[in-house]
Amino acid sequence: MNAQEEIKYQEALKRVKKIKGFYSHLLVYIVVNIMIIVVNIQNLSPGESYFQYKNFFTAFFWGIGLVAHGFSVFVLQWFLGSNWEERKIRELMEKDKKKWE
16 A cells, blocks of 8 residues: 555544544434433423423533534535645645745
């Protein structure tokens, strides 16, 4: 494997780890919130409705964090492009090189 292929492989590996991290986060979110729902249902008084803000507090705010995590993994990659980091590094290196000339 040449140097360019190794770089591409490392980038792909890094991307896969980010995606795996998001899916792990999503799985933990689902499992924990199901457990919270079960506990909240068991603690309801007779005739009390489940649909109260306190029962959705954790899911809502953690959900905001999960959406931000998904955005950083999937949307920014699409928005910035697959080689954005590489272009930005070259741009900064050229700017630095010109500064010292």
